[in-house]
Amino acid sequence: MDSLNRGEGAAARGPLVALDRLPDGAFAEVEAVIEGDAESLVLCRDGDAVRAWLNICPHAGRRLDWAPGQFLKSREGLLVCAAHGASFQLSDGVCVAGPCRGEALRPVPVDVREGAVWLAAAK
Numbered sequence: 001m002d003s004l005n006r007g008e009g010a011a012a013r014g015p016l017v018a019l020d021r022l023p024d025g026a027f028a029e030v031e032a033v034i035e036g037d038a039e040s041l042v043l044c045r046d047g048d049a050v051r052a053w054l055n056i057c058p059h060a061g062r063r064l065d066w067a068p069g070q071f072l073k074s075r076e077g078l079l080v081c082a083a084h085g086a087s088f089q090l091s092d093g094v095c096v097a098g099p100c101r102g103e104a105l106r107p108v109p110v111d112v113r114e115g116a117v118w119l120a121a122a123k
């Protein structure tokens with residue numbers, strides 16, 4: 001893994017990942033420092049937009065990926081937690097099926113600019 005893909009640059013306020021490394025509809029895992037803590041994030045590209053959430057399932061606090069950066073996507077286009085199958089809408093991160101139905105992933109604000117994904121500046 002190179003430093004850009006792992007988001008190590010985020011600690012120095014660099015980009016999380018180059019946009020062309022994130023195919024449309026694909027997921028990626030990056031690490032970033034948020035409020036002083038190193039966190040794993042799941043990114044999902046939707047055209048020119050990218051959504052990001054903490055890579056933590058609201059059901060039992062496990063990572064969503066079955067191996068680093070390897071996420072499950074259902075035929076319906078839902079992000080599926082590898083631990084117990086909770087399924088999340090990509091539009092808003094809400095769980096629509098599985099053991100934590102009605103709960104939601106914790107969103108992380110990101111911006112797309114200069115051909116890359118960045119943590120949004122704190123307001």
Ligand code: FES
Pocket residue numbers: 057058059060061062081082083084085086098099
């Ligand atoms: S930890 Fe994700 S479904 Fe249980």
